[in-house]
Amino acid sequence: MTLLETRTLTKNFGGVRAVAGLDLAMTEGEVLGLIGPNGAGKTTVFNLLSGFLVPDEGDVRFRGRSLRGLKPHTICRLGLARTFQIVRPFPRLSVLDNVMVGALVRHPEAAAARARARAVVERLGLGHKASHPAVGLTLPERKRLELARAVATEPTLLLLDEVMAGLNATETAALVAVIGEIHRAGVSVLLIEHNMRAVMALSHRIVVLNFGEVVAEGPPAAVASHPRVIEAYLGEDHAGAAPSR
Amino acid sequence: MTRVAVVAAVIVLVALPLAPSLFGSYAVTLFTLIFFYAFLGQAWNIVGGYAGQLSAGHAAFLGIGAYTAAVLSVEKGLTPWIGMFVGGALAALLGALVGFLGFRFGLRGFYFVLLTVAFAEICRIVASNTEAIGGAVGYYITFTGDPRQLQFQDARAYYYLALVLMLAVTALVGVLERGRFGVYLSAIREDESASEALGVDTFRYKMLAMVLSSFLTGIGGAFYAFYVFSLQPASVFGIPLSVEIIIRAIVGGAGTVLGPILGSFILSPLAELARYYFAQSGWHGAHLVVYGLLLIAVVLFLPEGAYPRLARLVRRRVAGAA
Amino acid sequence: MAEGSRPAEVRVPAPQGLTIDATLVAQGLLNGVLFGGVFSLMAVGLTLIFGVMRVVNFAHGDMMVWGMYLAWLMATRAGLDPYLGFVVCAAALFGLGFAVQRTLVQRIVDAPHEMQILLMLGVALVLENTALLVFGPEPQRVRSALAQSTVWLGPLFVDVARLIAFGVAALLAALLWLFLFRTDLGRSIRAAADNAYGALVIGTDVRRVYAVAFGVGAACVGAAGALVSPLLPFQPPTGLQLSVASFNIVIIGGMGSLVGAFVGGVLVAVAESLGAVFLRPSLKELVSFSLLVLILLFRPAGIFGRRAP
Numbered sequence: 045m046t047l048l049e050t051r052t053l054t055k056n057f058g059g060v061r062a063v064a065g066l067d068l069a070m071t072e073g074e075v076l077g078l079i080g081p082n083g084a085g086k087t088t089v090f091n092l093l094s095g096f097l098v099p100d101e102g103d104v105r106f107r108g109r110s111l112r113g114l115k116p117h118t119i120c121r122l123g124l125a126r127t128f129q130i131v132r133p134f135p136r137l138s139v140l141d142n143v144m145v146g147a148l149v150r151h152p153e154a155a156a157a158r159a160r161a162r163a164v165v166e167r168l169g170l171g172h173k174a175s176h177p178a179v180g181l182t183l184p185e186r187k188r189l190e191l192a193r194a195v196a197t198e199p200t201l202l203l204l205d206e207v208m209a210g211l212n213a214t215e216t217a218a219l220v221a222v223i224g225e226i227h228r229a230g231v232s233v234l235l236i237e238h239n240m241r242a243v244m245a246l247s248h249r250i251v252v253l254n255f256g257e258v259v260a261e262g263p264p265a266a267v268a269s270h271p272r273v274i275e276a277y278l279g280e281d282h283a284g285a286a287p288s289r
Numbered sequence: 290m291t292r293v294a295v296v297a298a299v300i301v302l303v304a305l306p307l308a309p310s311l312f313g314s315y316a317v318t319l320f321t322l323i324f325f326y327a328f329l330g331q332a333w334n335i336v337g338g339y340a341g342q343l344s345a346g347h348a349a350f351l352g353i354g355a356y357t358a359a360v361l362s363v364e365k366g367l368t369p370w371i372g373m374f375v376g377g378a379l380a381a382l383l384g385a386l387v388g389f390l391g392f393r394f395g396l397r398g399f400y401f402v403l404l405t406v407a408f409a410e411i412c413r414i415v416a417s418n419t420e421a422i423g424g425a426v427g428y429y430i431t432f433t434g435d436p437r438q439l440q441f442q443d444a445r446a447y448y449y450l451a452l453v454l455m456l457a458v459t460a461l462v463g464v465l466e467r468g469r470f471g472v473y474l475s476a477i478r479e480d481e482s483a484s485e486a487l488g489v490d491t492f493r494y495k496m497l498a499m500v501l502s503s504f505l506t507g508i509g510g511a512f513y514a515f516y517v518f519s520l521q522p523a524s525v526f527g528i529p530l531s532v533e534i535i536i537r538a539i540v541g542g543a544g545t546v547l548g549p550i551l552g553s554f555i556l557s558p559l560a561e562l563a564r565y566y567f568a569q570s571g572w573h574g575a576h577l578v579v580y581g582l583l584l585i586a587v588v589l590f591l592p593e594g595a596y597p598r599l600a601r602l603v604r605r606r607v608a609g610a611a
Numbered sequence: 612m613a614e615g616s617r618p619a620e621v622r623v624p625a626p627q628g629l630t631i632d633a634t635l636v637a638q639g640l641l642n643g644v645l646f647g648g649v650f651s652l653m654a655v656g657l658t659l660i661f662g663v664m665r666v667v668n669f670a671h672g673d674m675m676v677w678g679m680y681l682a683w684l685m686a687t688r689a690g691l692d693p694y695l696g697f698v699v700c701a702a703a704l705f706g707l708g709f710a711v712q713r714t715l716v717q718r719i720v721d722a723p724h725e726m727q728i729l730l731m732l733g734v735a736l737v738l739e740n741t742a743l744l745v746f747g748p749e750p751q752r753v754r755s756a757l758a759q760s761t762v763w764l765g766p767l768f769v770d771v772a773r774l775i776a777f778g779v780a781a782l783l784a785a786l787l788w789l790f791l792f793r794t795d796l797g798r799s800i801r802a803a804a805d806n807a808y809g810a811l812v813i814g815t816d817v818r819r820v821y822a823v824a825f826g827v828g829a830a831c832v833g834a835a836g837a838l839v840s841p842l843l844p845f846q847p848p849t850g851l852q853l854s855v856a857s858f859n860i861v862i863i864g865g866m867g868s869l870v871g872a873f874v875g876g877v878l879v880a881v882a883e884s885l886g887a888v889f890l891r892p893s894l895k896e897l898v899s900f901s902l903l904v905l906i907l908l909f910r911p912a913g914i915f916g917r918r919a920p
Contacts, residue, residue, distance in 0.1 A: 094486060095485075096482070096485075096486075115485065115490070116482075116485040116486050117484075117485050117486075117487075117488050117489055117490045117491070118490075120485075120486060120487060120488035121488050125486070125487075126486055128483065128486070132480050132482070132483040133480075133483075134475070134476050134479035134480055134483065134484075135479055136475075136479060136544075137475055137476070137479060141472060141475070144472060145472060145473070145476045145484065145487050145489065146487045146488070148469050148472065148473070148488070149487070149488035152469060153469070154467060154468045154469050154472065157469070193487055194486075194487070197487060197488055341725065343725050343728060343729075345732070390904075390908060394907070394908045394909075396907060396908075398724045398725070398728065399667045399724065399728055400907055402728055403858060403903065403907060404904065404907050406855075407855070407900045407901075407903045407904045407907070408904070410851075410855075410896070410900045411897060411900050411901065411904075414893070414894075414896055414897045414900070415897070417893070418893055418894070528851065532732075532736065539729060567744070575740070575744060577736050577739075577740040578736065578737055578740040578741055578744065580733075580736055581732075581733045581734065581735070581736030581737035581738075581740065582733070582737055583733070584729055584730070584732060584733030584736065585715060585730055585733035585734065585737070587729075588719060588722075588726050588729050588730040588733065589715065589718055589719065589730070592722065592726055
């Protein structure tokens, strides 16, 4: 079943074509990696998918339904949740309350939402900080919080925007494991990443974007050894990166 | 915290109701004002503190409620006990309009503040130029002391009425705070875009907050009209009154249940002191200088307000003693 | 009233059923343009402060009123004409602006915007009500020896006061332009406005730059106040009206745009002047606020606006 597809998705800013006629498709249960140099248009794609930007041309279909013109909160309720590249916690709210906001989507009654949020908080390893205000968290904890909030909305598709940025190797590996668990629980994932190790580890398929267009597409190994991708983006030292699946 | 809760319950349920029999009339008046402004501050707190939409024109809602209840009573003989709800409804309509314009057109922060100020001033100017309601000179209500017309001979009746208003709205906010409405409003305040991404219909909830807040403020206006008995556009729609409304919540702690109450207990006595002290100059703008200085001080040194700081201190004391 | 021949009467229907002749309209236009010079100066101050520090100076109108009162003090106590004394007003307000920025605003540079708004609101309250306490609520006006006469320009008359005000305002604006674009300090200010971190990296004392910028913005408005003091009766509550006028101009012209503040200043002054021709005085304020609402709803980016706050 096609979970998500975009048809000739286009977005211009002034004279710049940020996203140019993008055709993308995802099936249910997939983990799709979206990579590309800075400025390739990846976050713009996320903003278009999640309703923060309106496309100039083209359409986004989620489970067959067009998302064009829908507000972000409606799209979230339909089952498409996203995180932000620069994390946006609710600073003065506690970790639990942060996640509760997400949980309220499927559990509109406060007590139930709070209980559900507690479960998610525990699962993401933030239980010890549940009543702390979000502003006091360390960066890895904030990343987990960002993830927890999105997970609490019980999405069908999770959009992760550079979730690994700023994390060291241990933290990255831990987060990769968590995302793997989330996926195995039945959530499809579309992730933007610069961290190649993480992308290779998690993705079934990778799409490479540059100047708002698809440059290459395929299983991790194929993409990693694709000459155009290597020369445009991955660079010499990554030419030998092997997928660890 | 339960010890604090017990003390609080005692104060609320026993001491405050008994107080008028022990107080002199000046204290009764002072406390009536404290309760009344706490009520208004709490109403503002819903949209200004919890939802984080800084409205500096809330006097508009109070003024509409006041004039509506007053005019309906004087011209149509409608008892203000009902008139207050009509006033509240009209105020809520204006609130919906201002909210709609502000939120639909994406006005945030300073732009939204300006919008609310502009509407309050427009109301003031329109009222000043409408001879049917007294124009700039004002609208007067004859004192009859009839309780069915929301008028009381005994000042203590106003005390109790104001107390009930304050407690009722505080209870309401307390209940809303923990529920979906309160959590969503706080999320919107903290980060509107992130809230949208998490399924919060930010427009709807901001509108709800605005309508509820303006409705309650309008009801407060009715109380004001039948406590003061004369309405002048400059005082009832003016910026000084808007400042009175918001400063209690800000000083006491915006976005907290007890903030506006604490703020009112701090500010009303302070204002009275300032008024007394500057009585020679003959102009009662003196307490506004104090308000200005206090606002500056709070922003610089106590941005979350007095109540959160106090609560932390008490908690540490209690933990230390344990 | 007018020397020379009178132009043919053009009947323009007005809300009160009056007929207005073209002369009055032309007069309104001329007055508006001349007044616009001072309005522009006022707006330039506000936009400078916002452009550099992203702070909205809610106390802008109240600072201008203090400029007016200082001019009044000098005129009545020292016999100093406001068209000469504006320099003192500018200097005094520079000091005030510098101090406000250094001691107050600087502390909350990184705080949420609501805090800045409340802070400047507090400053506005203090300024306005201190003026009330010190000077009382009665309206004042300043007499200027230099500006008693009128000059005829065909059927129109030109208030010498307005002419001087326009001239001085234009001169000050030119000086400001020179300062911002030809001096090192001015360049630092523009650099800090564009990119505070970048400015820091190259060694700019950003705090001092901010304070100077705020001071200059306040000086503009202090001078504007002095220049306008013979033309307008003023009292402490005038501060709010002036703030609203400033916001109107700056939002139309684009927050942070100097050129926008100029153009906007003349536009708004002309609009208000023409409004006075057609409407009752008490409704002039209504026009001002309604204009603000419309501008807020439809043009937050402004004509020349580069960025929204």
